[in-house]
Amino acid sequence: MDPVIVVDRVSRRYGTTLAVRDLSFTVPRGQVLGFLGPNGAGKTTTMRMLTGFMPPSSGRVLVAGHDLAEAPVEARRQIGYLPENPPLYPEMDVRGYLEFAARLRGIPRPQMRAAVDRAIERCALGEARERIVGRLSRGYRQRVGLAQALVHDPAVLVLDEPTAGLDPKQIHETRRLVRDLAGERTVVLSTHILPEVEVTCDRVVIISRGRLRAEDTPEALAARAGAARTVGAIVEIEAAPGRGADDFGDLVAALGTAPGAGGVTPGPATPEGSRVLRVETEASAEARSALARVVLERGFLLLGLRRAEASLEQVFLELTTEESAEPNADAAAPPPEASP
Amino acid sequence: MSAVLTIARRDFAAALASPVAFVLFGVFAFLFGYFFSDFLANFVEAGMRMAQMGGFSGGNLHVNHDLIRWLLASASILILFFAPLLSMRAISGEIRGGTLELLLTAPVTDTQIVLGKFLGAFALYAVMLGFTLLHLVVLFWFSQPDAGPVLAAYLGLFLFGGAVLSLGLFFSSLSPSQIVAGLLTLGVLLVLWLIEFADQGGGGVRAALAYFSVTGHMSDFARGVITTRDLVFYLSFTGFWLFLTRESLRSRRWRG
Numbered sequence: 001m002d003p004v005i006v007v008d009r010v011s012r013r014y015g016t017t018l019a020v021r022d023l024s025f026t027v028p029r030g031q032v033l034g035f036l037g038p039n040g041a042g043k044t045t046t047m048r049m050l051t052g053f054m055p056p057s058s059g060r061v062l063v064a065g066h067d068l069a070e071a072p073v074e075a076r077r078q079i080g081y082l083p084e085n086p087p088l089y090p091e092m093d094v095r096g097y098l099e100f101a102a103r104l105r106g107i108p109r110p111q112m113r114a115a116v117d118r119a120i121e122r123c124a125l126g127e128a129r130e131r132i133v134g135r136l137s138r139g140y141r142q143r144v145g146l147a148q149a150l151v152h153d154p155a156v157l158v159l160d161e162p163t164a165g166l167d168p169k170q171i172h173e174t175r176r177l178v179r180d181l182a183g184e185r186t187v188v189l190s191t192h193i194l195p196e197v198e199v200t201c202d203r204v205v206i207i208s209r210g211r212l213r214a215e216d217t218p219e220a221l222a223a224r225a226g227a228a229r230t231v232g233a234i235v236e237i238e239a240a241p242g243r244g245a246d247d248f249g250d251l252v253a254a255l256g257t258a259p260g261a262g263g264v265t266p267g268p269a270t271p272e273g274s275r276v277l278r279v280e281t282e283a284s285a286e287a288r289s290a291l292a293r294v295v296l297e298r299g300f301l302l303l304g305l306r307r308a309e310a311s312l313e314q315v316f317l318e319l320t321t322e323e324s325a326e327p328n329a330d331a332a333a334p335p336p337e338a339s340p
Numbered sequence: 341m342s343a344v345l346t347i348a349r350r351d352f353a354a355a356l357a358s359p360v361a362f363v364l365f366g367v368f369a370f371l372f373g374y375f376f377s378d379f380l381a382n383f384v385e386a387g388m389r390m391a392q393m394g395g396f397s398g399g400n401l402h403v404n405h406d407l408i409r410w411l412l413a414s415a416s417i418l419i420l421f422f423a424p425l426l427s428m429r430a431i432s433g434e435i436r437g438g439t440l441e442l443l444l445t446a447p448v449t450d451t452q453i454v455l456g457k458f459l460g461a462f463a464l465y466a467v468m469l470g471f472t473l474l475h476l477v478v479l480f481w482f483s484q485p486d487a488g489p490v491l492a493a494y495l496g497l498f499l500f501g502g503a504v505l506s507l508g509l510f511f512s513s514l515s516p517s518q519i520v521a522g523l524l525t526l527g528v529l530l531v532l533w534l535i536e537f538a539d540q541g542g543g544g545v546r547a548a549l550a551y552f553s554v555t556g557h558m559s560d561f562a563r564g565v566i567t568t569r570d571l572v573f574y575l576s577f578t579g580f581w582l583f584l585t586r587e588s589l590r591s592r593r594w595r596g
Contacts, residue, residue: 014595051445054593077447087442089350091357103346104446148442 002065004029004156004186005050010059012045012210019045020210023059027203029155032182034201034218035190036316042210043190044084047160050188051081064155077106080154084161086145090134094125094144097133098151105152119147123177139170146177157181159189163196175200194316206319213319232262232281233288236304237295238274248275251298255279258294260287274303343448347456351430352463361464368422369471375414376475383407403485404564408476412493413562415472416500416555419465420529423501426464427508428522430457431585435592436516444593454586458502458509465501469494489564496561499574503554504529506581513588529554 003026012020020042027033037043048054049061052068052075061068066075089097098116107115120129123143128136133144142162149157162178163171178187178200191197197204198218206213206221214221235255239248248266255277256264262280269275281287288305295302355361387401434440443453479485508525515521536553538546550556554577557570 048441053441053445073447073449076445079445081441081445083438083441085438087437087439089354089437089439091354092350100346100350101442104343104442104448106343106447 002029003027004064005188006062007046007050008060008062010046010049010056010061012042012049012054013057018210020049020056020207023207023210023212025205025212025215027186027188029186030183031202032178032187032189032200034197034204035188035207036194036197036204037190037192037207039192041208043192043207044160045210046207047081047083047158047188047190051079051158052076053081077152078155080149080152080157082145082149082157082159082162084164086141087148088133088141088144090132092133093130094120094133094136094147095129097144098147101148102151105154107152115151115153118153119151122150122181123147124173139166142166142170142174146174150181155184155186157185157187159187161190161192163191163193171196206316208319232279232308233291234304234306234308235277235279235291235295235302236274237277238272238301238303240299240301243299247298247300251295251300252277254294254298255291258287258290260284261291278308343446343452344456344459347443347448347453348459348463351457351460355426355429355460355464364422364425365468365471368418368468369474371418372415372472373475375418376411379407379411379414403479403483404489408479408485408490408493409562409564411475412472412490412497413558416497416558416562417533419469419497419501419504420533420555421526422468423465423504424508424522424525424529426468427461427505428512428518428525430461430509431513431589432515432518432521435513436518440592444589450586450589453589454509454582457512457585458506458582461505461509462502465505466498469497469501486564492564492566493562495566496558496570499571499578500554500558500561503574503577503581506578506585510581510585510588513585513592 005027007023007025010020010023011018023042023046025033035043035046045054049056049068050063052061052063052072055069061075063075064078066078068075089100092100095116098119099112102112102115102119103109120126123146125140125143125147128140128144131140133141136144142165146159146162149159159178163174166174175196178189181187182202189196189200201218203216204218204221205215237251252264252266255261256279258279258281260282264280265278267276267278279291281291288307292302292305295305383401383403383406386406390401431440434443444450476490480487507528508521511524511528512518512521514524532552532554534553535549536556538549538553551573557573560567560570
């Protein structure tokens with residue numbers, strides 16, 4: 001299937017600063033793509049290039065087959081965009097604002113009412129439809145911003161940090177809404193919150209310092225981290241009667257030398273007398289059963305043994321921190337005035 | 341075209357929804373009313389003096405030449421101070437509020453955005469100018485001025501207003517601060533007013549300088565004379581600043 005969004009070797013510089021460098025990815029129809037990166041990684045810059053707000057310094061962006069540089073109006077017609085700060089006119093009422101957004105997107109007058117009603121319903125704004133935008137709470141404003149992005153029923157929805165500044169309930173609602181919107185629609189959302197990606201996205205692009213670090217499904221990325229680095233096992237033991245501190249020291253040493261095992265980090269003793277040990281080991285069943293054998297041979301009770309799951313968070317941290325340790329002067333922060 | 345009207349209508353409605361526009365219109369109407377009564381008193385007094393002298397020696401007073409002309413010429417100076425207030429918010433408000441991102445990512449061209457903004461400010465200007473009609477109605481009620489020169493003068497005021505607003509629009513696109521935009525507009529307009537008087541003393545450079553005075557081109561219109569020279573000046577002046585405004589929006593995209 002033809003991808004709806006094609007980002008082809010796109011770079012963006014602000015003066016001498018390279019905010020995004022040589023970024024390429026595609027998004028197929030109906031997918032929710034999470035755009036993940038630490039603050040200042042170039043997320044907002046990329047969103048702005050995707051929506052035609054700013055042109056890339058080099059490379060090109062295609063939306064629904066239209067080149068944003070050559071046919072900007074046709075391409076932008078396919079896009080609904082919620083910037084980091086919802087672009088609201090505080091003096092308008094919700095309905096008037098959405099009507100303006102609909103007209104601006106070229107919805108003819110006869111269809112406008114229906115389009116606005118649909119957006120209001122989708123974003124659960126029924127109670128607020130007559131209210132003045134400037135007096136709405138943060139959560140409502142975000143919803144109005146989302147309704148504005150949806151009002152012309154675009155094929156592509158670009159959301160820049162849609163849950164930033166919301167309370168947990170609102171975050172949950174927004175995520176559910178995003179999931180509901182996916183399907184026919186293609187969604188690109190940027191975030192620096194990991195669980196968001198795991199919950200809402202089909203695929204993740206991780207960027208750091210303006211460069212693409214990884215691109216995969218959330219599950220595959222997590223698995224990749226598990227395979228790449230031995231995160232290991234968590235062993236919970238209890239000292240059998242007659243086993244003292246010396247024996248415990250022996251056990252730690254023995255676990256460290258078990259087949260496939262590396263470092264051992266003993267946790268503090270619990271009041272009940274059990275202890276948790278974190279053992280770095282290969283992510284294989286053999287390695288874990290070897291650990292169990294060691295514990296039993298030394299006369300300790302094995303209360304639990306489980307695989308320490310590598311989370312997306314670890315992938316993220318690995319990919320982004322190793323990068324920031326690089327001696328590289330190029331910061332990727334957008335210029336101050338660009339984000340009002 | 342519909343995008344242009346959508347943007348213009350929103351700006352117009354937003355201005356009318358705020359008290360600022362009403363204060364502005366009120367102060368303008370008051371000052372123009374003051375001018376009117378002052379000019380009218382002078383006109384009446386001059387008329388009475390002339391009647392005492394027997395009303396001969398060819399010194400006929402005419403309501404067109406001796407009242408309306410000066411009244412509308414002075415209206416242009418008043419507008420010089422008020423127009424920056426009408427245009428300053430147009431784009432700087434969008435920059436500050438973050439709504440420029442909405443406009444620049446909508447399926448509309450930069451030209452449409454600029455034209456919409458211009459038209460919105462122009463509609464406000466037309467309303468403001470409408471307040472001057474009240475006084476002219478009074479004159480038409482009690483006297484028989486020629487309508488032709490009055491219409492010509494209003495054509496002039498519309499063109500003049502368009503020119504002044506287009507300049508204001510450009511400065512509004514430069515800064516997120518309305519005050520900065522308004523002050524820059526006012527400053528430049530005052531310079532363009534003062535160079536009208538550079539011509540005195542003759543000389544090529546001075547005459548050339550005076551040609552660029554926005555107010556100077558109003559004097560013929562105020563007399564009821566429409567010249568191509570003035571028409572070309574105002575239309576090209578407006579086109580020039582609208583073009584610069586579009587380029588300014590474009591460079592804002594590039595800078596991000």
